[in-house]
Amino acid sequence: CQTELLRVQALEAWLETTNTRLTQVNGQRKYGGPPEGWNGPTPGEHCEVFISHIPRDAYEDLLIPLFSSVGSLWEFRLMMNFSGQNRGFAYAKYGTQALATEAVLKLNGYMLEPKCYLCVRRSTEKRHLCIGNLPAATKQEDLKQVRFVCEANGFGQPFYELHYSLARPDGFVKFTYKVLIPGIGSAFRGKVMVLPGPSVRVMLEEAQRAIAQQLLQRMFHNQQAA
The missing domain is CATH 3.30.70.330 (RRM (RNA recognition motif) domain)
Incomplete structure (x- = not known):
């Protein structure tokens, strides 16, 4: 405009x-x-x-x-x-x-x-996210729990950047990712593998849920180590 x-x-x-x-x-x-x-x-x-x-x-x-x-x-x-x-x-x-x-x-x-x-x-350059005593997450709840963690700690909502990497011989599709959370100085990076879905949108949603699950695990690990 x-x-x-x-x-x-x-x-x-x-x-x-x-x-x-x-x-x-x-x-x-x-x-x-x-x-x-x-x-x-x-x-x-x-x-x-x-x-x-x-x-x-x-x-x-x-x-x-x-x-x-x-x-x-x-x-x-x-x-x-x-x-x-x-x-x-x-x-x-x-x-x-x-x-x-x-x-x-x-x-x-x-x-x-x-x-x-x-x-x-x-800025929370070296702080860890605190997830408290959250209940065990189901796969469908992981994204909501990541948002809850961010809100509970006063951070902004996460930005997910996904990049298609390759299709493996075993049928899985590999994605690399970067997640930026406003208020956290460094990005979360990693990779996930998902099965091909009926559409690109479904496959991306599944990849995002897998990423959220990894994020929760890493947050919990950081909190335990802190």
Whole structure:
């Protein structure tokens, strides 16, 4: 649409004017890590904030200056999808824990657009999901339980990325996957094998349920190890 085109043009103009460099890495667009000329401290723990409720057509030309108003950014990562829109969440990392705290205090609830308020909170870079004492899941319930776990821990809903890998001689179809959970710094990756279904849609749904089952097992393992 016209509005989205104007937003993209504004981003491109800002990148050229400010000589800002962005790199595309694994479904995210990244600034810094650190940026050129950085002379501040190397970030330690608790220096990153998680930003959600971002309008899908808002880009770095709006977000980086806003979060830089608190202090110099060591890194900024905007999660992107294949259409070119953002996924609605991002991560901003500062050189100190104090700046990250200030960003939460100043920018949580900030109105980026009319009736659009950002949610800014501490990033859980090294936290494990806590699943508590959930009942044993049936295969049909796995996806619902993953959503329940995310909601119970204050995280966003998971994004599933599936890629067809190959059809095996034994008849199974192999998929590789990546699952991004807003609020968790790293993605869950793995592979599943399912039997061919009557349609591509049915096969993808079965693969997604198998992935959810693996996620629950890994969450439980992480909680036990924590």
